[in-house]
Amino acid sequence: MPKESNEANQSNQSNQTNPASATCAGKHPAPPCTLVIFGAGGDLTKRLLMPSLYNLSADKLLDDGMEIIGVNHGERETSDWRDELTQSLRTFAADKAATFHTSQLNEDAWNWVVGRLEYFPGEFEEDETFARLKARLAKAKSGNVVFYLAVGARFFQPIIEHLGAAGMLEEKDGNFRRLVIEKPFGSDLASAQELNRCILKYADESQAYRIDHFLGKDTVQSILAVRFANAMFEPVWRREYIDNVQITAAETIGVEGRGKFYEQTGAFRDMLPNHLFQLLGMVAMEPPNSFDAESVRDRKAEVFDAIRPLTANDVVLGQYEAGPAGPGYKDEPGVAKDSRTETYAAARVYVENWRWAGVPFYLRTGKRLTERRTEISVQMKAVPFLLFRDTPVDALTPNVFTLRIDPAHGTSFDFNVKVPGPVMQIGKVRSAFNYADFFAERANVGYETLLYDCMLGDATLFQRADSIETAWAAVDHVLHPDSPLPVRGYAAGSAGPAEADQLLADDGRTWRALTDPHKKD
Template sequence: MPTEHDQPATHAEGTDAAPLAGKHPAPPCALVIFGAGGDLTKRLLMPALYNLSSDGLLDEGMQIVGVNHGARETSDFRDELTQSLRKFAADRASTFHTSQLNEKAWNWVVERTQYFAGEFESDDTFEGLKQLLSTIKTGNVVFYLAVTARFFKPIVEHLGRAGLLKEENGNFRRIVIEKPFGTDLASAKDLNAHILSYANEQQIYRIDHFLGKDTVQSILAVRFANALFEPMWRREYIDHVQITAAETIGVEGRGRFYEQTGAFRDMVPNHLFQLLGMIAMEPPNSFDAETVRDKKAEVFDAMKPLTAQDVVFGQYEKGPAGPGYREEPDVAPDSQTETYAAARVFIDNWRWAGVPFYLRTGKRLAARRTELSVQLKTVPFRLFRDTPVDRLTPNVLTLRIDPAHGTSFDFNVKVPGPVMEIGAVRSSFDYADFFAERANVGYETLLYDCMLGDETLFQRADSIETAWAAADPVLHPKDGPLPVHGYAAGSSGPAEADALLAADGRAWRPLVDTRKKED
């Protein structure tokens, strides 16, 4: 939860925006973005800062320093950011809920933004940055590493050696690190050990943008703010859980990156495990950051290590949705990189013993969908005439994260008429029907929380390592690499993934819902 800060925060008065109800502006700070010329900065960080400015959640003392290689004038950098944001707003009006910028809010941000040229591994860069920060009134600084993973260690090392991570006079110094946080257990341990030799755990904010989505955070609200769910949230009532992150796009020109990463490393030990942690965690005594993170850490610690029998890899081939992965630019013609991964996960604790968690993620699938489905056990007794238990629709609570935002529940009712016939129905709600939509790119909450010092949505070193420990046997199998099965682009994935669940007497939730939706 929010911590420290003797310095009073004043909202961005120049934007004509009052802070959101129940919120106060973040404390004054300097946000130093390494990799300021990159896609992440232009498409996500600056739009998020613009939205925070529009909502009055940034302090008048806010300053932004963009660090990148190559000389350029601050005025040119500002113009580049402005052009990028205008295009972003026009292309993604649904994200901003308008195609027109709030000029006053954006000018407030851009006027506080300056460019600093420097190489990420040069001592001169950090000495110059130290001098620049000494001229900024606030002593609070957030260093955001919007760079490729190979720069994480050298940047943190140089920050530490330059004395830029020292917290003095009640001021904070924080580091935000993007994924991938390691590529396996050994590399994650090495990275943690390195950065923790220059900063303490409370200064490090390992970011997972999935956790910035309102609908992901809503998982905790659904579970712990409703008496309806918690009594049945256990092995006695839940048959299994499915977590899906399906995409219709391919690698989109990122073949070189994907060849080194693959779907499993890219999605499972971080994004999908984080969703699993929120679904499976024990109720915390409070929403204090460490209490919540302790409960999630307990889940990862109880996860059984994955085996080859628990995992299916797939790679999209030419199909209705387009060419195959091996035909993509910068992909080897004989590539064995997986673009699809499914896993069966078990948690060995009192609440979840014996309940499988099925995870799947993939490119070029039949639909874009991120959701969690909790399926309850079927009724134990054949009560209704001519309606066998195995034909009853299972009760399923589905939390829809992307692109639809909402919740649905499948259950059974009597079909109207003189005969006792059971029919399946669905009750659902969409966020847009109850709440005003807000401009959001997924980073607003994370940036705001980092400035406040709220670590609830950020990953801790122990959780990172226990998640990789569960995944490591699949990444380094004793009997050689796992087979990669083909699936047609535009399908629901490889048949072997269906067989993974069929062997347990279960089936994946369909990616394409063919049921008619009544008005």
């Protein structure tokens, strides 16, 4: 929900103007700035940041005074870096036509970005790199700078410390200096607190933009619109009417050659206290007074603070084994043959406040599952059966409202109707809405809104230090248990370990099926 900033009215025109398509309706170009990307040669830069900058250029949302400096180890010419990114983007456009909505590049939009790219060689932990970078920024067209840490987590603290020691995070003469930190933001509560202390030693909280790309998805942002812009939802969005909430992020792919990285992380750390908790926060938060960044983040922080700390009884971990979808995790490159790293995690979460007391939130995520799906399903409580007890009706299916985030974008509502015929029989039907049926699709890889908001100074979709720490605190006991949690096996291509089904069965509930019989919606 980006708000406009006074900074958006600033102008710093260069000789080259953006020739791309007309500016998005109601939007102004972001203020001029220099975007410094640490990790210029990495996959994140190639697959997400550059396509996002291209899309923002095509929408004419970048100021002509923008410069993009890519910092990476190893000497190379700027022209070589530009050529590599161009080839990468062409391949991306051909492979991801649905994301770009075309397999052909807008050459003007991409050339606008290319003309602003500059490769800057340097090691991330050497003083000399930052001395040269400071001198380069002194010659930049704009005094505004965004430092983007598109690097492995082990480099976060060294880079921040060097930027701080060199004085490059100091804001002077009305210019901003902002720091974008990718996840994982810590690996547990202690490491998250240490990283926050490092940031706040050199910068103000308002300068820190802890990014979670889930929040860049339009369908995630629309959760707040669905909840708070429709009178039919908010009155029943509470414990009196809702039985449980299920949040699913299921993938059909495995670790895709990233076994070495995944061995250090696992599904729980990778997804639960960040992506899935962010979705939980948007579903469970109280109405904010406005869409001002701090109002929204205050309400989400209240949710995380109210989460009852998880115990071993609330969590099921799993690891995919050889099955219909392919080989097991231990057969993946870079994975130890005796690995106990989980590729599946399910958790039962309680938010202990007045609105949600007693309502379980069931979270699950996993790789090599039967279907790719990210969704939030809100199951209402069953209505009294009294009216139907003298009819052939055996049971009433609870109403379920589902927000579909990925790959389908939309909502659906399951409810009961009478089956045509002379007797009272109840049948379940589904009413569904797809975004593509009502709105023109826009090119989006998930980072466009986040980059644009960061340049505007709108932190609504970014995480705050207190929320990061309360989320880790809620799961810290599970990460450091008295004894290791068991990791259950499940067949690649299945819905996950049987113990995850039992987690809900113990509460008299079942997971929403991953294989949807209403596939057409």
